[in-house]
Amino acid sequence: MSESYPAFARMNQLIADGSDLLELASRPDLDSVLATLDYDWRVNQANAQSPLVPLFSRHGFVESSGSAVALSREGILFLSRLLVRPRDPHSSRNILGTLDSKYEAKGIISVGKNSIVVEAVHRLLGSRFVLKLVRPGASKDMLGSVGLLSGLPDGTRILKPIDLVATTLTDALGKDVEVQCLVFPFAEGITFREFLSRENRHLNSQVAIAFARQVGSALAALEAVGGYHGDLHEGNIIVDERDARLRFTIIDISFDAMGSASSEICRNNDLSNFKQHVWRLLAAQRAAVPRSSLRKYIGTQNYRRIERILSPETTSFRQICEILEDDRDYEAYLEEKKRFLGERFHDPVSFRLQRYEEMTDPEMAVRLFVPLEQLMDKIQGFANVYVSGNRGSGKSTYLASLGFFPAATSGTVDFREIFGIYFPCRQGEFRPLAKREEWSDETSRAVVTNAMATKIVRRTLEVISAGVASGRLRPAASLDALRAFLDNLVPRPGLVSVDLAVQSELDNLVASMVRVEMDEIAKLERPISITARHDALTLVRFFETVRQTFPDLTRTRFQILFDDAGSPYVPTNVQAVINDLMLSSNPVFCVKLSAEKLTFRFMSSDGKALEEGQDYLERDISQILFIGSGAGGLKREELERYFRRIVQQRLEAFNYAATDIVEYLGDEQISHEKLLQLLSMRTKNAYYAGWTTVWNIADRTPRNLLELVSEIFAVAGIDKDTEPKVVSPRDQDRAIRTISEKRLESLSQIPGAVTILGHEVSLGRRLFITTSAIGSAFGMYLRAERGRKRRRQQLAIERNDLEELQREAETMLEKLITFGILDGNKLQWARDDNVKKPLYVLNRIYCPAFGIGYQRDEHLKLSRGKLEQLLVTPERFIRDGTRLLREAAATHTADLFHYKDQR
C-alpha cells in the first residue's frame, strides 16, 4: 500500500514520528505529568528536571536549557493545546478569562488546534460577536498580521477582526496564561456545510459561479496582501440568504495563527479546500437534477470556467479571478462552434418558395406568415379556441402568430394587447406527465396541474426576460411583487438569487423557476407526495402580478398556446388539465390549442365534457376556407386572392423577378370540363396546369400550394433571377403529379397500428391502401363517363344511411379524417328522407395521382355495409363495392393500383 501511495507513506511516517507525543497526550495522568514542568507562561520558563524535557527536546520544543528551560514557539503551542481548554467542554463559563467583564460568553463554537472560538455578547452594547482566542504559540506576529488584513479592500467577503485584545485565562493547572483574542462581528446565516446538506435547495444554476466569484475574489484579495485563510473548511464559510440574495462570507480567518504549518502549505490548503467546495456544490446540484448533466445545466461558458478553475494548472486565486473575468476562452469556443456547425451541417436542397426552417421553427414560420383576415379575427379574440384543419393548413402558424417571440422585430399581433405564451407540444415536453399506474385520478390531476402551472410561469418569465434583454420590452421598475409571488409559489425555502454580477434579477427568477420545474419533473419518478395545490387561480394571480410589474404589459391579456396538443404529443391526463384551465373562465388568460382532428379529448379532469361554443370555440381552418355561399363559406375570389397573396409574399421576400404567380403559371388552362374529358379518355395531354388548377388542387392548404409551386419551379428551373415566363403545361403537369404521388405514397410511412379483422396492422399501410381504393374507384367512375356529353366527377363518399359503423371501420374513418385524407366536416341534405347525412370529401391533393378531376360533381353513395367494406377490406371493395366496380372488375383486373396505369 505504502509503495503505491506516497502520500500515505508520508502520513504513516509522521504518525510514527509523533507516536511518543500521542502517547503522552492520551495518558490518564496527563495533568500530573505536565505539572512536573511547572511551566510559567508569563516568563516562558519550565523546570529543567521534569521528565518531559527530553521528550520536548527531541521534538524541538525546547529553545534553551539550564536550570530552567525555555520553550520554543512550537513547544508553547503544544503545551497550550494540552493545558488551555474549557473546564467543561459543553459550557462556556469562565472561558473568556478577564474579558468576561466586557463580553458574556454564549457558547463555544469550536475548540481547535490553534484557537478556541466563542460566541459572545457585548455586555454594554448588547451586540453579538465572535471571539477567537488564539493559543499561545499559534501566531508569530498577530499584530502585524491583523494590520495586514486591514489592507484588504472594502467589500471583500472576509469577515475581518475589529479588534485585537489580550485576556488572561487560567490553564488546566491553575496558572495564568495570557492569550490574544481577535474580536469579529457576528456573521448571520448558516454554514456552507448546512447549506449543502439542506433539502429543497432551489439553487439556481449559477450558484457555483457566484460562490467561486465571491469566495475566490476574497481569497485572491487575501493572497494579494500576502495572507491566507488557513482553515477554509465548510464551517468557516457563512451563507447568508437574507433579502433573498445569496452571500458567502469567509469567517474565522486563521492567518498567522496556524501553529506549525508553513505559509505555503496553508495557501495550498486554501486552494485545495476552495476547489473541493466548488466540487461539492456542483455534486449537490448534480444530485438534485438527475435529468441533466452539469454541462447542460450551467451552460458551456460556466462549465468551461469551472473546468479551468478545478484544473491542477490553476495554482492561485488570482488565476481563478482571471478565469472568471476573462471571456477569451469562451469566445474562442464560440468561433470554433460556428466553424464546426457551418462545415458539418449542410443546408437541404432548395425548397424554392419554402424554407425548411419554417417546419421546425415557429418564429420563422410567423415571419413568412400571411394571415387571412377573416380567419385571424376569429382566432385571435380573447376566448378559448381549438384551431383545427387539414395537415399543412397552417394551424400551427396561426397559433404561433399569437405568440410573443422576443427576437422577432414585429409580430402579427400587438403584445401590449395579446401576449401569447407558446408551447410546441410536439417536442415532447409534456410526455413525462403521462399518468402512471400507481397514480390515482386525483393524484394525476394535482401533480399535472402543479407541473403545468410551474411550466407556464417558467415559460412566461423566460420570454419576458428574453424580451427585456432584446429591448422589445421595457424593464420593470421593481421586481419586488413578482419576487414575492414566486417566493410563495415555490416550495420552501423559497427563491434564492445569486449576485447581479453573475445574473440579472429577472434571470435569477427564471433560473430558479427552471430549477423548480426540473425538481417537479424529477419527483415524478418517486412516490408522489403532493406538497402544493396550484390551480387556474394561481395563474390568474401570477399574470396579474406580471401586468403590474412590466410597463408594456399592463393592458395585455395572456393567451396560453398549446401547439400540436393532441395525442400522442400531449397525454390525455394532461389534456384534461388543459381543459380545466379552459373551464376557469377569467378575464386575464385564455387557452388556445391546435391538434389534428379527433386527437384532443375535450374532457376536464373531473369528467365534464366541454361544450363547443360555450367552453371553447372550434376554428377549423379548412372549413373556414371552404368555398360556399352565405355566411358559412368564403367566396371563390376571396380564397383565390388569399392564396395568390401567400405566394406573392414569398416571391417578394425571396426577390423573384416577378411577384405575380400568374406570370409563371399562366391562367389560360383548359376548362375543368375539358380536363375531365381528357382524363376520362386517358389521353396524354390531360395536363394539370395553370394557376386556377394549382390553387384548387392545393385544397385550402397553404403548404400544398407552396409545395406545388415550388416543384413546378424546380422542374422548370426557375429561380429568383429567372426572367418570368409561363412554364409549359407539360412541365407543370409533371410537377403537380409528382407532388400528388409523393403525398399518396408518404401515407404508407405514417406510424401507428390499427386492428383490422382482429389483427394489428400498420396504420400507414392501411391509410395508403384505403386512399388508393377510394381514388381508384373515383377514377373508374370517371372512366365510365367516357363518351358521355357531360362528364361528372365523383369526389366524395356520401352515407346513404345513419347506422353506426362497426368499431374497426369507425377507427379507420377517424384516422382518414385525422390525417386529412377525407374532409368529414360536411353534411349533405338528402332529399329522399329529409335528413342531413355525412359526406366525406377526398383531399384534392390526391386527384392528380389518381388522374381524376378536382371538382366535386357527384358523390359515391354507400350504405353502412359498403362503407365498412371500403374501410376494412378495400381490396374487396375495389372489385365488388358497387355495381360499376363489379362490372369493371369483370372486364379487366381491378386492383388498388389501377390508378398507376392512367395513360
Add this chain to the structure above:
Amino acid sequence: MTAPEAMSQADWSDVQVAASIPEITSGLNGIILAAGFEERSHVWLTEGKFRPDARCVLIRFRNNVPGNRQVFDRYLALAKERFVAENIHVVDLRQESPGRMESELGAYLASLPRSVVRLGIDVSGMPSYAACMALKATRFNRGQHPMTVLYTAAKHYNPSYEQYRKLIQTEGADIELLPETMALEMRETLILDSFSGYRSQNAKTCLAIMAGYEAHRSTGVVDTVNPSLLLLLYGNPGAPDLEWRLDLSRRLHAKFERGRRTAETVVSTLRFEEALNALDTFYDKLIDDYDLVISPIGSKMQTLATYLFWERYPEVQLNFPLPIGYDPERRPTGVGLSYYVDIQPRQTLFKNAWPAAL
C-alpha cells in the same frame, strides 16, 4: 472511412473477440439475455460455462410475434441445463408496457446478495430499448461493480448483397423503395420515462440517428421529433467486403439529407467508443442551443454507445421507433463471431471528466 471525430479520445478498452466463451462466462456471477428468435441470441447461453451459483435472467418477449412462446421454452430448457432452477429468473418485456421491464429487472438485481459482483449482459437478442433498460437496471443497481457486455454477430443479415445490387440498379443513388426488413412498419416512437431526458426552454432539437437499414423507422422518428438539425451516424461494418452495407444505409437515408439541415459521420458498428466520441464531439458544439435526441436504430454496439452517452448526459432523450411487429422469416441468420467488452463501474466511469463523475 471513419470520421476524424470518432477516432479521437479513444480511452475505452476495446471490444474483443471472445476466443473462449466458457472462459469468459466462468468469471461471471450471472448473465442477462433475451429469448430472441435469432440463432445468435443464445450462443452465450449454449456455449457458456457458468459457476454453480451463477444467476440467469431471461427476458421473455410478450408480444404478437408468432412462435415467441416456443422460442422462450427452448431458452428456458437450455437455462435449466446450466443453472440451478432457483437461480433462473424470468423478466417479461410486454408490448403494452415495455417500461416495466426495467423496474422488474432492477428489483431483482437489487435483491441479489452482495457476492454477485460481475454480471454479463448479452445484447444479441435484445431490441435497442430493451438493451438500454437492461444496461440501466444493471448499472444503477449494481453500479459499484464492472460488468461485461456480450454480443454475438450473425452470419447473414438482411438485406443481402443481392438485394442491394437489385436496389441500386432500379433505384440509383437515393433508394425510396425500402428493402424488406425484419422490423415491420412503424407503430410508434417509444420514449421510455427513464430515457425521456430534459427538454429545455429553447425547444430546438437535434436528432441523432444511428442509421441502419430500416429507413422507415428513421422516417417515423424524424416525423415524431421534427428536428431542426439532423445528425446521421452511419455504421461502418469494418470489413471491406461489407462496405456495401454502409453505401446502402447512405442511399436509404439520402432523402433526409435533401430535406433537412443535416450532418453525417461514419462510426464503427462494433467499436462503440467511436460512436460515443462522435456524439461527444457534436454535443460539445450543440448543447447550448439544441436539445439532443438520439435514436439508436443501428447496431447493438451503437446502442451500447447511446446508452453510455445518455448515462453521461441524462438530459439527452432516447427515442425508439417501434415496429408493429417482426417478421422472423427475415431475421439475421447464422452465427458469427462473439465479442465482449468490460465496462467500468458507473461511479468511476468518467472519472477523468469531472462533471460526469459528479
